[in-house]
């Protein structure tokens with residue numbers, strides 16, 4: 045079956061009690077049991093909820109995974125995955141992950157005896173050299189936020205598996221429509237459903253997809269033990285969102301390419317970060333690994349003053365953190381999403397004071413471009 049058919053039908057069976065075509069919001073904390081030990085598979089709503097279960101089947105199917113678990117946020121999904129490693133284990137992580145991931149690893153989990161090394165995973169030699177005897181996991185994000193560096197998922201998977209380590213990919217920026225990490229050997233895929241999967245900027249959520257049965261049982265155990273579950277209402281919203289994921293991603297991709305091309309030719313823009321541009325250092329890899337380039341574009345204005353002018357003069361694009369919704373958002377990574385990353389590290393990554401990021405929405409692209417054009421001049 046094709047992607048859209050799976051998106052619309054996986055997990056979306058008519059309700060067994062009423063025949064409702066849309067999966068109902070089962071807003072309940074508990075379920076009546078017919079007798080001792082006699083129930084319909086639902087006992088308590090932290091453990092099981094039919095609306096969440098429908099979403100879990102849906103996104104797992106979109107990632108080509110056997111198992112899926114929905115969490116209260118992208119961060120709680122990532123935290124649950126890190127519960128697969130223990131004190132004394134070592135994790136290799138991309139040096140340009142989402143700021144919140146860096147914060148969770150370096151400021152929280154490092155206190156529990158888990159060792160982290162942050163390396164530029166776009167150069168496979170850095171990954172190879174970072175392995176230690178106790179390395180149990182490699183965590184990559186591709187393309188990265190906001191400078192859009194691409195990592196070769198197949199190469200990372202081969203090296204990690206040769207060392208007996210799991211590979212985790214944060215697929216938030218691409219969504220399963222534009223990138224299928226498991227087809228390259230990745231073991232676990234995580235998402236902030238807050239972004240493209242929900243797609244309408246009206247819910248916070250996270251997701252873990254995986255194939256290994258033992259790891260899956262542990263993630264399920266962690267989900268129930270810690271309780272950072274996605275609510276029935278949010279599960280409903282994301283399930284509604286994924287039905288249109290294919291058409292939305294096609295539109296984000298089309299608009300993203302047009303905006304990147306416009307910016308690349310604009311005299312006031314110094315540099316554009318977009319894997320779809322032939323000048324991007326991993327353009328060929330992105331073409332091979334992705335089914336498109338998506339809607340995330342970053343560009344360098346050269347100074348804070350110039351970046352500020354653009355950020356404060358846009359009218360259609362909204363100045364806000366986050367991404368992946370139908371509306372175009374514009375942001376300043378150095379002071380917004382990446383404020384928790386130390387300055388020296390930001391400079392090294394290219395997250396300068398002059399860098400501006402756009403989450404290109406699915407409005408009419410002429411309107412997005414003319415808005416950026418007036419703000420740039």
Ligand SMILES: *Cc1c(COP(=O)(O)O)cnc(C)c1O
Pocket residue numbers: 117118119120142144145185189214216217235236237238239248249250
């Ligand atoms: C937003 C984001 C997260 C965190 O997700 P939340 O839903 O905000 O907790 C993780 N990774 C990436 C790439 C993100 O963009």
